Amino acid sequence: xxxxxxxxxxxxxxxxxxxxxxxxxxxxxxxxxxxxxxxxxxxxxxxxxxxxxxxxxxxxxxxxxxxxxxxxxxxxxxxxxxxxxxxxxxxxxxxxxxxxxxxxxxxxxxxxxxxxxxxxxxxxxxxxxxxxxxxxxxxxxxxxxxxxxxxxxxxxxxxxxxxxxxxxxxxxxxxxxxxxxxxxxxxxxxxxxxxxxxxxxxxxxxxxxxxxxxxxxxxxxxxxxxxxxxxxxxxxxxxxxxxxxxxxxxxxxxxxxxxxxxxxxxxxxxxxxxxxxxxxxxxxxxxxxxxxxxxxxxxxxxxxxxxxxx
Numbered sequence: 001x002x003x004x005x006x007x008x009x010x011x012x013x014x015x016x017x018x019x020x021x022x023x024x025x026x027x028x029x030x031x032x033x034x035x036x037x038x039x040x041x042x043x044x045x046x047x048x049x050x051x052x053x054x055x056x057x058x059x060x061x062x063x064x065x066x067x068x069x070x071x072x073x074x075x076x077x078x079x080x081x082x083x084x085x086x087x088x089x090x091x092x093x094x095x096x097x098x099x100x101x102x103x104x105x106x107x108x109x110x111x112x113x114x115x116x117x118x119x120x121x122x123x124x125x126x127x128x129x130x131x132x133x134x135x136x137x138x139x140x141x142x143x144x145x146x147x148x149x150x151x152x153x154x155x156x157x158x159x160x161x162x163x164x165x166x167x168x169x170x171x172x173x174x175x176x177x178x179x180x181x182x183x184x185x186x187x188x189x190x191x192x193x194x195x196x197x198x199x200x201x202x203x204x205x206x207x208x209x210x211x212x213x214x215x216x217x218x219x220x221x222x223x224x225x226x227x228x229x230x231x232x233x234x235x236x237x238x239x240x241x242x243x244x245x246x247x248x249x250x251x252x253x254x255x256x257x258x259x260x261x262x263x264x265x266x267x268x269x270x271x272x273x274x275x276x277x278x279x280x281x282x283x284x285x286x287x288x289x290x291x292x293x294x295x296x297x298x299x300x301x302x303x304x305x306x307x308x309x310x
Contacts, residue, residue: 013170016059019045020066027071032099033064057104062171064100065145068120069175071096076154086128094121117144118205118242122273122289127151129269129291130203130240139199141186141229142206144168146175152203153179160197162186187224190231202229205242222247223257230265230294237294239265245272245286265294 022041026033038060039050045063048054072079083089097120118126126148132138134156140149143161145168152159159179163169166183173181184192186206206225222243229239241247248270249258261267269291 012059012167013174015045015055016063016066016167016171017174019060019063020070023064023067024070027067027096027099028075030095030099033101035101038064038101061101061103062117062145062168065117065147066171066175068096068100069146069150072150072154073175076150080154090121090124090128093124097121118147120147122242122287123147123151125289126203126205126240126242127155129289130201130238132157132201132203136201137197137199137234139189139193139197139202139229139232141189141202141204141225143172143181144205146172148203148205149176149179152201157201160193160199162189162193186228187221188228189225190228193232197232198234199232200234200237202233202237202239204229204239220253223254226292227257227260230261230292233294235294239292239294241288241290241292242273243288243290245288247288247290261292265292267291268293 019038019041022044023033023038026037041063042055042060043049046054046059050056050060079092080089083092100120130138130152132152132155136152136155136157137160138149138152138157139160139162140152141162143149143163146161149159149161149172153176159176160182161169161172161176161179162182162184163172164183164185169181169183172179180197182193186204204225207221226239226241226243226247229241233239247254249255267290269289271289273287273289
């Protein structure tokens, strides 16, 4: 039996996608996944059980995420046409997300690097805030399994997906074959990304306080991710960020980061998100959704409002 834990990233990505295809009919039929069907799909795809070390439950959760993406690739455009309002589309997406397993088992790596995928309903809200169009070039610097990218894909945008994890990067290449995929540390994405990638829209859910090669919490991580993304963004472009709830100018830890943001851009919207939104994805950390336009003299400028509150 092949030990898939020691197999290369392309082989593991292919196995995850195979499992996702086996799980897809459950979502198509409106049936909730359970541990039995996920285990069956994973054992078939990986050629062994989790107890034998062929795969871990984090892989099973990611296969479920990929199945959701496959569903939206197949039916998402039709779903949007049939829904009269964004709220109705969101309700349908919430129902789909409810069919997936809760992420009750986390790997040491996923905890350390804060690899918490964006829940599908929150991704839909990010997509609505982003307002991506077919003529957009969309960059997602920390793309994970593609739960944010799928909505830009449905809008017909050109995608560039960056993901530092090799298995996830290979998986993205298979799920989104028309996208370009890179594998850089997203906290310095502007320095690392090819000069030809010039995004008009960036959507991101980076690690809140973690960085590769850094032990323990790294509070400056979020600011670095946002600043580097803004540096790469085209003039007049939009950046939509899912961050920790404390990422605001009212927090002295991020005051300098927001001062720099205010020199080149305007915060159009910012609101906290209850921790329960992430509960099924293995954390209850409260988050924040922020929309930043890379232009000045817009209204409202929430940066000034935050400073007035501090």
